[in-house]
Amino acid sequence: MKIILEQLLNGLTIGSFYALIALGYSMVYGVMKLINFAHGDLFALGSYLGFTLLVSGSAYVSVTFGIWGGMIAAMLIAAIGIGIAGTLIERIAYRPIYPAGRLPAVVSALGASIVIQNGIMIVWGPRPQAYSSKFVPSHMLNIGGVKITSMQIIVLVISFILMGLLFYIVQKTTFGAAIRACALDRSTAALMGINIETVIFFIFALGPALGGMAGVMVGMYYRKITFVMGWNYGLKAFTATILGGIGNIPGAMLGGLLLGVLEMIGSVYISTAYKDVFVFVILILVLIFRPTGLLGEKIAEKV
Amino acid sequence: MKRIKFLSSTSILLIVICVISLGTFAAEKPPVVIGLQGPITGPYAVEGEMAKQSAEIAAQMINDKGGILDGRMIEIRVADDACQPKAGALAAMKLISQKDVVAAIQTYGSFVVLPASDVYEKFKKVNIAYGATITDLTERGLKYFFRTCGRTDTQAKFFAEKVVPYFDAKKIAIMNNNTSFSVGLAEESREALQSRIDAGEVEIVYFDAINPDETDFTVPLTKLRETNPDVFYYTGHFPEAGLIIRQAREIGIDAVFVGGDAVVNSDFINIAGIEYAKGCYQTQEALIEFFNHPEAVAFKEAYKAKYGTIPSSPWSVYAADALYVLAEAIDKSGSTDSDVIADYLRNKMEAFPSITGPIGFDEIGDRVGSSSHLYIVNEDGSSSLIDTE
Numbered sequence: 001m002k003i004i005l006e007q008l009l010n011g012l013t014i015g016s017f018y019a020l021i022a023l024g025y026s027m028v029y030g031v032m033k034l035i036n037f038a039h040g041d042l043f044a045l046g047s048y049l050g051f052t053l054l055v056s057g058s059a060y061v062s063v064t065f066g067i068w069g070g071m072i073a074a075m076l077i078a079a080i081g082i083g084i085a086g087t088l089i090e091r092i093a094y095r096p097i098y099p100a101g102r103l104p105a106v107v108s109a110l111g112a113s114i115v116i117q118n119g120i121m122i123v124w125g126p127r128p129q130a131y132s133s134k135f136v137p138s139h140m141l142n143i144g145g146v147k148i149t150s151m152q153i154i155v156l157v158i159s160f161i162l163m164g165l166l167f168y169i170v171q172k173t174t175f176g177a178a179i180r181a182c183a184l185d186r187s188t189a190a191l192m193g194i195n196i197e198t199v200i201f202f203i204f205a206l207g208p209a210l211g212g213m214a215g216v217m218v219g220m221y222y223r224k225i226t227f228v229m230g231w232n233y234g235l236k237a238f239t240a241t242i243l244g245g246i247g248n249i250p251g252a253m254l255g256g257l258l259l260g261v262l263e264m265i266g267s268v269y270i271s272t273a274y275k276d277v278f279v280f281v282i283l284i285l286v287l288i289f290r291p292t293g294l295l296g297e298k299i300a301e302k303v
Numbered sequence: 304m305k306r307i308k309f310l311s312s313t314s315i316l317l318i319v320i321c322v323i324s325l326g327t328f329a330a331e332k333p334p335v336v337i338g339l340q341g342p343i344t345g346p347y348a349v350e351g352e353m354a355k356q357s358a359e360i361a362a363q364m365i366n367d368k369g370g371i372l373d374g375r376m377i378e379i380r381v382a383d384d385a386c387q388p389k390a391g392a393l394a395a396m397k398l399i400s401q402k403d404v405v406a407a408i409q410t411y412g413s414f415v416v417l418p419a420s421d422v423y424e425k426f427k428k429v430n431i432a433y434g435a436t437i438t439d440l441t442e443r444g445l446k447y448f449f450r451t452c453g454r455t456d457t458q459a460k461f462f463a464e465k466v467v468p469y470f471d472a473k474k475i476a477i478m479n480n481n482t483s484f485s486v487g488l489a490e491e492s493r494e495a496l497q498s499r500i501d502a503g504e505v506e507i508v509y510f511d512a513i514n515p516d517e518t519d520f521t522v523p524l525t526k527l528r529e530t531n532p533d534v535f536y537y538t539g540h541f542p543e544a545g546l547i548i549r550q551a552r553e554i555g556i557d558a559v560f561v562g563g564d565a566v567v568n569s570d571f572i573n574i575a576g577i578e579y580a581k582g583c584y585q586t587q588e589a590l591i592e593f594f595n596h597p598e599a600v601a602f603k604e605a606y607k608a609k610y611g612t613i614p615s616s617p618w619s620v621y622a623a624d625a626l627y628v629l630a631e632a633i634d635k636s637g638s639t640d641s642d643v644i645a646d647y648l649r650n651k652m653e654a655f656p657s658i659t660g661p662i663g664f665d666e667i668g669d670r671v672g673s674s675s676h677l678y679i680v681n682e683d684g685s686s687s688l689i690d691t692e
Binding site for chain 2: 006133138223232
């Protein structure tokens with residue numbers, strides 16, 4: 001029983017990373033009907049930005065704020081930096097070709113992904129980097145026989161706070177209502193006096209900012225970061241988005257957490273080598289019975 | 304007008320031709336170009352970088368003594384394969400398509416060598432692998448393929464017959480990373496243990512694979528912890544091994560950690576952190592730091608003088624070895640023809656004194672007499688040889 005609980009926590013930790021990244025995919029798709037393939041690499045960029053702040057800039061960041069303050073400062077700065085990067089990509093890579101339709105934008109997104117990935121390689125080098133253990137709180141806790149590391153608690157708590165905050169913004173505020181209106185029908189929303197430009201700006205800032213924070217946490221939790229890491233996480237988060245229902249924000253959170261737990265179940269009860277097979281079989285089954293994903297609502301096809 | 308244009312362009316062309324031919328005449332003897340294929344980018348870049356540095360040092364040492372074939376210098380031409388099978392075949396093509404490349408030293412990772420060696424074979428270019436140990440590679444009857452490193456079956460046998468008894472281990476966990484090399488070493492180790500398993504002396508309590516592209520291994524490791532192994536043998540590569548050892552220790556696995564021959568190098572220690580890397584064992588071919596014969600000492604000194612340290616894995620040294628044997632074969636046979644070089648390597652080279660000891664090749668292109676050893680990582684990141692006898 002203790003082992004199952006421990007494994008569940010392990011699965012949820014991975015799952016909350018997937019969920020944070022998945023939110024970026026889902027929000028952009030909801031409003032723009034565009035799959036932002038550069039999102040995974042923005043996440044990796046966030047990880048490297050946090051690395052620079054914590055390791056190279058440690059003299060200022062960690063000394064000024066202490067280990068916890070340094071961590072939070074690194075996450076906030078990375079979030080702001082990646083938010084800016086996200087909006088820049090929208091300006092440079094997507095906005096000029098919106099009139100050409102949705103498919104050219106997807107190709108442009110893949111191009112942006114390659115540009116960011118190679119940009120990271122040029123700036124930080126092709127070798128993997130490691131977050132130094134000095135700047136990461138690492139304690140082993142034993143709660144009633146269940147072993148959990150302090151980083152796991154931090155990751156879970158911060159992820160759930162961020163997800164809750166986003167849920168609140170989208171569901172309870174006026175601005176959130178504007179985002180949801182845009183997701184339903186952009187042209188009608190514009191006629192109702194909603195500033196579409198502002199909504200798009202925030203979508204492309206907020207999603208990557210969450211991804212950037214996830215990047216810093218991944219770096220602190222696993223410590224090893226590589227310039228190609230965005231691809232794997234991006235793919236998993238995209239899968240989570242599909243599982244939960246693309247365009248749906250609670251769906252992305254549920255999809256991410258569920259994916260982490262499913263991977264855990266697959267590797268514990270079947271075999272680690274076959275866990276991805278297990279996860280994708282479940283995904284196919286879900287899509288057979290609910291083609292729009294678990295929480296996706298049926299939307300009439302626009303003609 | 305037309306005529307002036309024609310005249311001027313013709314004269315420019317003539318001048319260009321003269322300059323080019325002058326250039327060739329000035330350098331009387333063209334260099335002997337040897338290709339080096341390796342992971343210069345990607346997660347395994349550290350191995351490619353060290354291989355490039357080692358081969359360049361070896362080339363420098365030969366050139367300083369006056370080169371080969373009566374004064375021709377050796378030039379290394381690098382092709383990056385990022386340690387990916389598809390890129391490996393492309394890098395091989397890239398080297399072959401350059402007419403002056405005589406032979407190739409290729410590359411880190413058996414799963415990259417596999418497709419690349421087929422390409423070299425097709426275009427009849429001698430290629431020597433430096434970091435590719437899976438048993439099958441030389442069993443395919445290739446004519447132009449050789450390797451200066453050993454084979455996984457030697458290592459698996461060493462693990463079963465020396466390492467397991469050394470730790471007096473009863474319960475063994477074996478984990479691989481689903482690459483052909485890693486699966487091969489894991490399965491051959493299990494086979495080598497089979498007779499003792501049948502006798503009930505040892506037991507394999509865990510045997511599974513992980514995906515090396517991932518970063519979280521706590522779930523499979525928690526499963527492994529519940530089997531209470533005495534020895535945890537990881538047969539994968541260093542980028543994920545650094546994460547695995549740290550996550551394993553953090554969740555309370557206290558089994559002896561033994562890595563395969565691709566686990567321990569400077570990047571492993573960097574990723575794991577020395578607090579987790581110290582005390583880790585590895586089954587490895589002979590490390591350069593424990594060689595004392597003149598060729599090894601000269602190489603170590605030259606490398607240290609240029610880069611301040613010595614290579615942290617044996618593979619890059621094998622790349623330098625490959626360069627030495629190629630230079631020797633070309634020099635002694637007096638030819639840059641692939642068939643002549645291949646014939647010399649296979650039939651005439653016997654105990655050629657190289658950096659990692661005497662080198663000769665058997666009928667299928669394997670190095671004669673390679674051996675495995677057990678090492679432990681010390682607190683300062685260096686390694687010590689363990690006597691397993």
